[in-house]
Amino acid sequence: xxxxxxxxxxxxQISDLIHVTPILSSEQLSKQCGNHIFLKxxxxxxxxSFKIRGATNKVKQVVKEGAASVTAASSGNHGQAVxxxxxxxxxxxxxxxxxxxxxxxxxxxxxxxGKVIKYGTTSAxxxxxxxxxxxxxxxxxxxxxxxxxxxxxxxxxxxxxxxQIADVDALVVPVGxxxxxxxxxxxxxxxxxxxxxxxxxxxxxxxxxLSLKNHKVTSIPGTDTIADGLRTSQPGDLTFxxxxxxxxxxxxxxxxxxxxxxxxxxxxxxxxxxxSSSVTIAAALFEKLPFKEKKIVxxxxxxxxxxxxxxxxxxxxxx
Numbered sequence: 488x489x490x491x492x493x494x495x496x497x498x499x500q501i502s503d504l505i506h507v508t509p510i511l512s513s514e515q516l517s518k519q520c521g522n523h524i525f526l527k528x529x530x531x532x533x534x535x536s537f538k539i540r541g542a543t544n545k546v547k548q549v550v551k552e553g554a555a556s557v558t559a560a561s562s563g564n565h566g567q568a569v570x571x572x573x574x575x576x577x578x579x580x581x582x583x584x585x586x587x588x589x590x591x592x593x594x595x596x597x598x599x600x601g602k603v604i605k606y607g608t609t610s611a612x613x614x615x616x617x618x619x620x621x622x623x624x625x626x627x628x629x630x631x632x633x634x635x636x637x638x639x640x641x642x643x644x645x646x647x648x649x650x651q652i653a654d655v656d657a658l659v660v661p662v663g664x665x666x667x668x669x670x671x672x673x674x675x676x677x678x679x680x681x682x683x684x685x686x687x688x689x690x691x692x693x694x695x696x697l698s699l700k701n702h703k704v705t706s707i708p709g710t711d712t713i714a715d716g717l718r719t720s721q722p723g724d725l726t727f728x729x730x731x732x733x734x735x736x737x738x739x740x741x742x743x744x745x746x747x748x749x750x751x752x753x754x755x756x757x758x759x760x761x762x763s764s765s766v767t768i769a770a771a772l773f774e775k776l777p778f779k780e781k782k783i784v785x786x787x788x789x790x791x792x793x794x795x796x797x798x799x800x801x802x803x804x805x806x
Contacts, residue, residue: 530790544640563592570601632666633723642670665726
């Protein structure tokens with residue numbers, strides 16, 4: 488397991504390339520939720536998501552150790568991040584994406600000079616493929632979440648939140664493979680254990696929920712949730728013990744609730760966020776959180792949305 492010192496080291500390693508993202512707020516959102524809601528805006532991060540933090544920490548490390556190329560498996564955001572930092576460090580990157588990956592994410596990977604290979608529809612399929620390519624090309628595989636350097640990089644989000652809102656009561660974090668949540672848990676719980684941290688998953692991608700319930704890593708079959716960044720088959724072997732040790736609760740949101748949250752943020756706050764990010768807002772809007780009149784930071788993990796697909800996510804808001 489990593490420790491908060493690893494996260495401070497990660498921040499030092501990535502600080503020259505990473506934005507300190509702003510905290511946004513909305514009076515309407517706070518009133519609707521009955522809490523003081525703040526948004527940690529990683530959709531305004533370089534490459535459009537938090538993934539650049541862990542990718543930068545890991546790729547910089549392997550380059551220090553002599554890596555000449557990297558590969559990754561990704562639904563989009565991790566791949567963009569790895570391609571971006573590899574391009575900055577002037578080494579080639581190959582990214583394995585699902586066959587149904589959004590075109591905007593593929594375009595972004597290619598804009599950073601990443602080579603794209605489509606393979607399968609689940610993380611269980613594309614992870615081994617990316618590892619095979621790394622072996623064939625004598626490159627280094629950059630895991631999407633189950634790696635100490637990746638986890639530490641993502642944990643820098645937690646350090647920033649504590650510095651930006653010193654008296655925060657709770658954090659709400661989306662969960663896919665668990666890299667972001669486990670990093671934030673380590674940063675926050677080892678600094679201020681009184682802060683409550685709640686993870687959020689789609690009902691259709693509830694592998695972490697089931698794993699916590701079963702007290703062991705539990706996999707699920709492929710899912711078609713609109714929260715494509717959270718379509719992992721199971722939590723990581725490294726991330727899950729951290730989640731089990733520190734997380735206070737994990738809640739589930741429906742596809743309609745995700746759409747309602749997506750629509751609310753776009754209509755009322757004029758922010759375009761991914762459905763994967765919308766799960767945290769959905770948890771707040773639909774009273775999945777056991778708080779009233781508390782300062783709550785919802786982590787907005789990314790904003791890479793294919794403009795041609797937005798109509799799929801927009802509904803008439805009930806709020």
